Structures are given as C-alpha cells and as structure tokens.
Amino acid sequence: MSPLTRRRLDAFRRNRRGWVSFWLFLAVFVATLGAELICNDRPILVRYDGAFYVPILRDYPETTFGGDFKTWTEYRDPYVSQKIAEKGWALWPMVRFAADTINYDRVRPHPAPPDGENWLGTDDQGRDVLARLVYGLRLSLLFGLALSLVSTVIGIAMGAVQGYFGGVVDMVGQRFLEIWGGLPQLLILIIVASMIAPGFWTLLGVLVLFSWTSLVGVVRAEFLRARNFDYVRAAKALGMGDLQVMARHVLPNAMVATLTFLPFILNGSIVSLTALDFLGLGLPPGSASLGELLSQGKSNLQAPWLGITGFVAVAAILSLLVFVGEAVRDAFDPRKTS
Amino acid sequence: MSPSLLRVENLAVRFGHGHEAVDAVKSVSFTLERGETLALVGESGSGKSVTALSILQLLPYPRAHHPSGSILLDGQELLSAPEPLLRSVRGHRVAMVFQEPMTSLNPLHSIADQVGEVLEIHQGLRGEAKRARVLELLHLVGIPKAENRLDALPHELSGGQRQRVMIAMALAGEPDILIADEPTTALDVTIQAQILKLLKDLQSRLGMALLFITHDLGIVRKMADRVCVMYKGQVVEEGRTATVFDHPTHDYTKRLLAAEPKGKPAAPAADAPRVMECRDLKVWFPIKGGIWRRTIDHVKAVDGISLSLRQGQTLGVVGESGSGKTTLGLALLRLTDSQGAILVDGQDIQGQSPGQLRPKRRHMQMVFQDPFGSLSPRLSVGQIVGEGLEVHKIGADAAERRALIAQALTEVGLDPDTQDRYPHEFSGGQRQRVAIARALVLKPKVIILDEPTSALDVSVQAQIVDLLRDIQTRHAIAYVFISHDLRVVRALADEVMVMKDGQVVEHGPAAAVFDAPAQDYTKALMAAALHMETVES
Numbered sequence: 001m002s003p004l005t006r007r008r009l010d011a012f013r014r015n016r017r018g019w020v021s022f023w024l025f026l027a028v029f030v031a032t033l034g035a036e037l038i039c040n041d042r043p044i045l046v047r048y049d050g051a052f053y054v055p056i057l058r059d060y061p062e063t064t065f066g067g068d069f070k071t072w073t074e075y076r077d078p079y080v081s082q083k084i085a086e087k088g089w090a091l092w093p094m095v096r097f098a099a100d101t102i103n104y105d106r107v108r109p110h111p112a113p114p115d116g117e118n119w120l121g122t123d124d125q126g127r128d129v130l131a132r133l134v135y136g137l138r139l140s141l142l143f144g145l146a147l148s149l150v151s152t153v154i155g156i157a158m159g160a161v162q163g164y165f166g167g168v169v170d171m172v173g174q175r176f177l178e179i180w181g182g183l184p185q186l187l188i189l190i191i192v193a194s195m196i197a198p199g200f201w202t203l204l205g206v207l208v209l210f211s212w213t214s215l216v217g218v219v220r221a222e223f224l225r226a227r228n229f230d231y232v233r234a235a236k237a238l239g240m241g242d243l244q245v246m247a248r249h250v251l252p253n254a255m256v257a258t259l260t261f262l263p264f265i266l267n268g269s270i271v272s273l274t275a276l277d278f279l280g281l282g283l284p285p286g287s288a289s290l291g292e293l294l295s296q297g298k299s300n301l302q303a304p305w306l307g308i309t310g311f312v313a314v315a316a317i318l319s320l321l322v323f324v325g326e327a328v329r330d331a332f333d334p335r336k337t338s
Numbered sequence: 339m340s341p342s343l344l345r346v347e348n349l350a351v352r353f354g355h356g357h358e359a360v361d362a363v364k365s366v367s368f369t370l371e372r373g374e375t376l377a378l379v380g381e382s383g384s385g386k387s388v389t390a391l392s393i394l395q396l397l398p399y400p401r402a403h404h405p406s407g408s409i410l411l412d413g414q415e416l417l418s419a420p421e422p423l424l425r426s427v428r429g430h431r432v433a434m435v436f437q438e439p440m441t442s443l444n445p446l447h448s449i450a451d452q453v454g455e456v457l458e459i460h461q462g463l464r465g466e467a468k469r470a471r472v473l474e475l476l477h478l479v480g481i482p483k484a485e486n487r488l489d490a491l492p493h494e495l496s497g498g499q500r501q502r503v504m505i506a507m508a509l510a511g512e513p514d515i516l517i518a519d520e521p522t523t524a525l526d527v528t529i530q531a532q533i534l535k536l537l538k539d540l541q542s543r544l545g546m547a548l549l550f551i552t553h554d555l556g557i558v559r560k561m562a563d564r565v566c567v568m569y570k571g572q573v574v575e576e577g578r579t580a581t582v583f584d585h586p587t588h589d590y591t592k593r594l595l596a597a598e599p600k601g602k603p604a605a606p607a608a609d610a611p612r613v614m615e616c617r618d619l620k621v622w623f624p625i626k627g628g629i630w631r632r633t634i635d636h637v638k639a640v641d642g643i644s645l646s647l648r649q650g651q652t653l654g655v656v657g658e659s660g661s662g663k664t665t666l667g668l669a670l671l672r673l674t675d676s677q678g679a680i681l682v683d684g685q686d687i688q689g690q691s692p693g694q695l696r697p698k699r700r701h702m703q704m705v706f707q708d709p710f711g712s713l714s715p716r717l718s719v720g721q722i723v724g725e726g727l728e729v730h731k732i733g734a735d736a737a738e739r740r741a742l743i744a745q746a747l748t749e750v751g752l753d754p755d756t757q758d759r760y761p762h763e764f765s766g767g768q769r770q771r772v773a774i775a776r777a778l779v780l781k782p783k784v785i786i787l788d789e790p791t792s793a794l795d796v797s798v799q800a801q802i803v804d805l806l807r808d809i810q811t812r813h814a815i816a817y818v819f820i821s822h823d824l825r826v827v828r829a830l831a832d833e834v835m836v837m838k839d840g841q842v843v844e845h846g847p848a849a850a851v852f853d854a855p856a857q858d859y860t861k862a863l864m865a866a867a868l869h870m871e872t873v874e875s
Binding site: 003004229230231233234235236237238239240241242244249252 | 673696697700703704706708711712714715716762773780
C-alpha cells in the first residue's frame with residue numbers, strides 16, 4: 001500500500017460520521033444477504049426423533065415429522081409444530097415469515113397494524129412487512145451494486161478512451177453522449193416495460209443503457225489532464241504500450257474521482273429501481289422491493305405503518321450512503337490529505 | 339542619526355501550533371535605509387518570501403504567528419498592528435511585486451482599472467485625473483504605446499509587460515519601500531535583464547528603498563548594495579555585496595558561491611559514431627478557422643531543424659520560452675508528431691509503427707524538467723526505475739531486476755536501499771536523480787534532458803551537472819541538453835544550438851558560440867543571461 005493510500009484511509013477513518021455510516025451500511029448489507037436466516041416461514045434446523053433436518057435448505061414431506069400426507073411440510077401449521085415438539089425441537093429464525101408468507105391467522109383484516117407477531121404489521125395482502133422490508137432491501141442493494149458496477153466499468157472505459165486519445169475519437173464520443181443524454185429515459189423504460197416482462201436482469205440491462213454516462217465526463221477530464229503529465233510522457237518514452245500506460249499511470253488518477261462518485265452512483269441506482277417499482281414499471285408483481293412497499297403505503301393511507309416503514313428504510317439507507325460518500329470525498333481531497 | 343526606514347529585529351514566523359508547528363523563520367534581523375537595495379538570498383525553503391510577507395502582515399493569520407520579533411517602519415511597529423493602519427501602509431508606503439505575473443493580475447479587469455484601483459484607494463483619484471496618472475505610470479514602466487493599452491486585459495500582454503504593469507501598480511502608491519519577490523524568475527533572460535534595468539532606473543529616479551528577494555546570485559551581484567544570506571530561517575551572513583561575494587565568512591555562503599556550475603565538457607572522440615540525426619525536422623500545429631474548421635495556418639513550433647549527434651557528445655539547445663526547444667526534444671523521441679527524417683543508429687524511425695519503435699526506445703531516453711511531476715506518486719522508486727526493465731524484458735527475474743535497479747541508483751548517487759520508498763520522501767534533487775536513474779537503467783545511447791536543472795536550487799544544480807558529466811564519461815552517452823540557463827549549458831555542452839521561433843539562429847562549437855557569437859540575437863541572449871545586461875538594438 002502506498003503512503004498516499006494510507007493517508008487517505010486514515011483520513012476516512014478520522015471522519016467519525018462517515019466511518020460509522022460505512023460500518024452500519026455494511027452491517028445492513030451483510031444482514032440482508034442472509035435474509036433467509038432472519039425472516040423465513042420454515043425453521044433453520046429441526047431435531048426430530050434423533051435425527052437432524054435442515055428445512056431451510058431442503059424440503060421434507062410431512063410424513064417425515066409424523067404427518068399423514070406426502071405433501072411438503074407446512075411448518076407454520078400448528079399441527080406440524082405440535083408433532084415436532086413432541087419428539088424434538090425446531091430452531092426458528094427471528095421472524096417466522098418469508099417475503100411471500102401470508103398470515104392467515106390474524107383476526108383483524110389486512111393490512112393489520114404492528115403487534116407481537118408482525119412487528120411492523122402486515123401489508124394489504126397479509127404478508128409480514130418486516131420480512132418484505134428485509135428481502136426488499138437485499139434486492140435493492142444488490143440491484144444497486146450491480147447497476148453501479150456495470151455502469152462504472154463501462155463509464156471508465158468510455159471516458160478513458162475518449163480522454164486518452166482525444167481528437168476525433170473524443171469528438172465523436174462527446175457528440176454521441178450528448179445525443180444519448182437527450183433521449184427521454186422514462187418514456188423508453190415505459191415502452192420497454194410494455195414490450196418485455198421486466199425481471200432483475202432485463203431491468204438491469206435497460207437501466208445500464210442510460211446510467212453508464214454519469215462517469216464518462218469525470219474520467220475523460222482526468223485522462224485529458226493526465227495524458228500530458230511528465231510521468232506519462234516518461235512511460236511512453238520507455239516504450240510502454242498505450243493500454244499499459246493507461247492502466248498503470250493514468251487510471252489511478254481517474255480512480256480518485258471514480259471512488260468519490262461511487263457512493264452517490266450507488267444511491268442513484270437504488271433510487272431508480274425504487275422509483276420504477278413505485279410506478280409499477282419495475283420488478284414483476286409480487287416481488288418484495290422498497291418501491292412496492294412505498295406504493296402500498298400510498299394506496300393504503302389508513303395503514304401508516306406501511307408508508308412510514310418504507311420512508312424510514314429508504315431515507316436511512318440513502319443517508320448512510322451520502323455520509324459515506326462525503327467521507328470518501330474528503331479523504332480523497334488533496335488539500336486535506338497530501 | 340535618523341532611525342532606519344525599516345528595521346526588522348529578531349523576527350520569527352511559526353506555522354501551526356503544538357507539535358505540528360513549523361518554524362519557517364527563526365530569527366531574522368536586518369535594516370533597510372532610504373534609497374538602498376537590500377537583497378535577501380537563499381534557496382527554496384529558506385524563509386525569504388515568508389519574511390517579506392510578514393513585513394506587510396500578509397501571512398495566513400492566525401495559522402501563522404510570530405513568537406518573537408518586531409518590524410519597525412519609521413519607528414512604527416507593524417507586527418500585529420491594527421488592520422486600518424496596515425491598510426494605509428500596504429501599497430502606499432510599502433508595495434510588493436510578486437513572482438508570477440500570470441496570476442498576480444486579475445484576468446477579468448483591464449490594466450487601467452487595476453492600476454487605477456490603487457490610486458483610488460490611496461490617493462482618492464477619480465475619473466480623468468486617475469486615467470492621466472495611470473497613463474503616466476505606464477509610461478514610467480516603459481509600456482510601449484501605453485495610450486492604446488489602457489483597456490487591454492492581462493492576457494493581451496506578454497509576461498514581461500505584465501510584470502511592468504505589476505510594477506506600475508506597486509509604484510502607484512508612491513511607496514518608500516518596494517519589495518520585489520523573485521520578480522524575474524518566471525521571465526525569459528532578455529526580459530529579465532530589461533526588468534532589472536527598469537527597477538534600477540526607477541529606484542534611482544524615485545529614491546525608493548528596494549528589498550529584493552531572489553535565489554539568483556547573479557542578480558544580487560548586479561542589483562544589491564547590501565545582501566542578507568538566509569539559510570533555514572536564519573540570516574547567516576550580512577554585509578556589503580562586494581564584501582560578501584569576495585570574502586564570504588559563513589560556510590553556507592561559501593558553498594552557495596562555489597555552487598555555480600563549473601567544469602568543461604569532455605570532447606567526444608572525432609571518429610565517434612553518429613547515434614542520432616535528424617534532417618529538416620518540422621512540427622507544425624494547425625490553426626483552424628472558419629465555419630468548416632479548416633486549417634488556415636500553422637504554428638511552426640519546430641521549423642526545419644537538422645542536427646546530428648555523435649556518441650558521447652552533448653548538444654546544448656538554448657532559447658527563450660516558446661522557441662520550440664521542448665517540442666524539438668519530444669519530436670526527436672517521436673513523442674509528438676513531426677515531419678522529416680529522424681535517424682537512430684542510421685535507421686529512420688519516422689513513420690515506424692509503435693511496435694517497430696519499441697525496441698529502439700531503449701536507446702533513447704528523456705529526463706524532464708519538473709522532478710515532482712515526472713515521477714508517479716503512486717509507485718515506489720524501485721517500481722519507477724524498474725518499469726523500463728519490464729517493458730523491454732531486461733533481467734531474467736525479480737531478483738536480477740532488483741540488482742539492476744540498485745546498480746542504477748548507486749550510479750546516480752542514491753542509496754540502493756531506497757528502492758521501496760516513495761517519491762514524496764525525496765527532495766527535488768534526489769527526485770531528479772531518480773528520473774536520471776530511470777533513463778540510465780536501460781543503458782541508452784541518447785538521453786534528451788529537458789531543463790533538468792531548472793526547478794532545482796543552485797547548489798543542487800551544480801551537483802546534477804557534475805553527475806551528468808560523470809555518467810557521460812563513463813558510458814559515452816550522447817546528450818541533447820535543452821535549457822534556457824546558459825551557465826549550465828556552458829558547463830556541459832560541447833556544441834550549442836540557439837533556437838528562436840522554431841528555427842536555428844546559430845549552431846556551432848560551444849566555445850565559438852559563447853565567446854564570439856555571430857548573430858545579434860545570440861549576442862543579446864548571452865549578454866542578458868551571463869551579465870544581466872540589455873543590448874540596445
């Protein structure tokens with residue numbers, strides 16, 4: 001690790017708010033990655049009649065636990081729980097609902113307010129809001145990360161080529177970007193959504209079409225600046241090829257700008273998916289997502305726990321990322337760390 | 339006896355507080371009398387500019403503060419004086435001219451406005467009276483056709499003219515003391531000589547005291563009545579200029595005076611083979627105009643230059659900024675597009691593909707001016723020097739490469755154990771040694787040195803010149819030495835080429851060009867560079 005990197009890491013660590021936000025965000029992210037272990041409608045581990053069963057990984061027929069039929073076990077069924085309790089025990093996740101589990105046992109009509117069973121209440125189809133939130137967060141974060149990653153890679157490549165070679169290449173690239181940037185994004189998304197069934201990957205593809213442009217300008221500017229640095233000239237004089245010079249001498253300069261932008265791009269990616277879901281143009285109906293939760297909150301104003309949960313979750317995750325982004329930006333600020 | 343005009347006593351300047359504090363100036367005392375020129379000399383970081391800025395209290399307070407000292411102007415204390423008093427002193431009694439004329443003027447205001455502003459603040463002049471006085475001042479500092487230049491913006495003026503405007507601004511308040519902080523460092527030698535002459539003239543005409551801050555001993559000898567030599571925040575020697583120059587007492591002064599680049603170039607053998615040659619080399623940059631952006635003219639940066647270089651020979655390329663020296667260097671290495679034949683070892687490399695060129699790059703290397711910009715801050719010294727070895731697949735494995743790198747570092751006088759350290763841990767001179775090692779490790783036949791000593795302090799300059807000469811005699815490398823500093827060129831080059839506007843003005847053996855220049859331009863350049871004198875033409 002070069003001393004410059006170390007100074008920047010130190011500066012990042014010294015920014016308390018950013019540092020804490022970074023770990024909180026990581027904690028949320030890791031926790032939602034293991035959503036099945038937190039919210040699920042089946043136990044993690046069952047001990048029955050001297051043998052271990054792992055329902056979270058495998059399906060077992062009801063007969064395994066002394067039931068009557070060869071259908072897959074419905075663990076939330078009081079009859080089954082009683083059977084298991086007789087000859088062993090079951091280790092349940094914290095929340096006994098999956099994203100698509102419907103709570104048929106509530107007496108109140110859905111959406112039902114929070115209580116001991118559904119900590120954040122249920123939505124209008126009787127599904128547990130907490131479970132949907134955890135699964136929805138995971139989807140949003142993974143989608144956001146994937147979108148940021150792909151658009152960053154494309155953006156850096158395009159910006160690098162334009163900035164490094166300049167001239168006609170740069171001119172053509174810039175004009176293309178201007179035309180591309182003028183396309184009505186949302187309209188195209190609506191048209192695409194009406195033609196193909198949107199899923200995780202198709203949505204990712206469509207959103208990448210428009211989001212890759214965000215980094216091109218910054219990276220291009222850095223490459224334009226750095227290609228006339230003496231150490232870049234010296235590398236060319238040594239006989240290095242263009243690709244090598246770009247990767248080894250110019251890219252590290254551009255990475256500062258890129259890393260600074262990354263948390264904000266991730267923010268933007270999460271918001272775009274949430275917005276599409278909210279409008280009903282996003283993921284297929286039934287999938288848990290932040291946007292879907294917000295849209296339920298909008299259509300069920302009499303059930304404020306839906307809207308409040310959605311709002312707090314989105315606001316918290318975006319704020320954490322903004323704090324991290326600020327800390328990263330300050331850490332890379334040459335006036336503060338070099 | 340009346341009190342001195344300016345008396346600085348025991349001045350100390352500290353930046354920051356606690357254990358992070360840096361003492362920029364430790365203890366400086368000097369006096370300045372009416373009509374006198376005092377020079378503060380020292381290398382970069384010796385605290386001379388900080389001393390000057392504290393006279394006007396222009397340091398970034400409160401981060402900077404003075405643990406001790408006093409600055410008396412006509413008996414009045416300036417140190418931590420109230421702001422209104424300071425404002426009446428600044429520009430009115432003590433004025434300052436800065437080093438960089440490109441950034442000292444506001445690019446958005448005409449020069450009449452900027453000079454007039456001072457008149458407005460200190461003398462309350464308005465309207466016609468102000469304009470008349472501005473014109474008078476511009477005449478005084480020798481701006482040609484001043485009537486027509488009143489509304490010019492700074493970018494329409496040359497560097498020398500901008501510095502003249504800066505001086506006019508400083509004179510507008512009719513100051514008793516003019517502080518000139520390296521006023522000619524950013525200028526070409528001929529312009530430098532003109533500005534120095536102007537300052538000297540103005541001083542004798544207006545009877546100002548001049549506090550001249552510089553690192554250039556030649557200027558001191560030419561300009562100053564008395565001199566203070568500064569070293570690490572302290573005045574180590576003070577006295578009349580002639581006395582200090584002829585009988586220095588302090589070790590540092592002796593070292594500084596001895597540091598002028600010396601020695602004679604080693605002449606190459608007469609039958610040494612030609613390693614590099616170029617014929618009628620041209621670098622023309624197109625100027626585009628009109629709706630269709632067609633090429634309407636060219637900037638002829640390098641316009642038909644031919645040269646040939648023998649093994650172990652040094653060709654000095656001299657000229658003022660904008661004369662195309664650096665472009666010529668880049669074109670010779672094919673780092674910029676050019677026309678005309680470039681022969682390396684008798685083979686024309688013009689028009690060869692990057693792949694064909696790569697093996698030949700080993701034989702031609704370059705060292706750049708700025709030792710801070712030419713080394714990537716993210717790579718260790720070993721990685722920087724070893725990069726060429728990797729590209730050209732020299733050295734079988736990592737251990738062998740490490741040994742080669744260590745050898746190159748030893749050769750340039752660096753500790754081979756510094757391989758794993760990063761550039762920012764080194765001083766400017768050491769960094770330039772790393773840059774030389776990077777070129778040297780490939781065992782090239784030609785090295786193009788683009789102002790390799792310009793960014794360095796004089797004492798370090800001399801060391802680098804000695805090092806370069808030493809390397810040349812050991813490895814018989816040919817140098818193309820590009821510089822505007824004729825003293826350094828004289829110490830290294832056995833053949834000299836004088837460039838102006840992309841063309842060769844004079845080309846011949848160094849002795850002939852230096853001692854008996856044939857062209858008027860060369861004569862003016864020599865007089866300005868070596869004796870700081872202007873030649874009337």
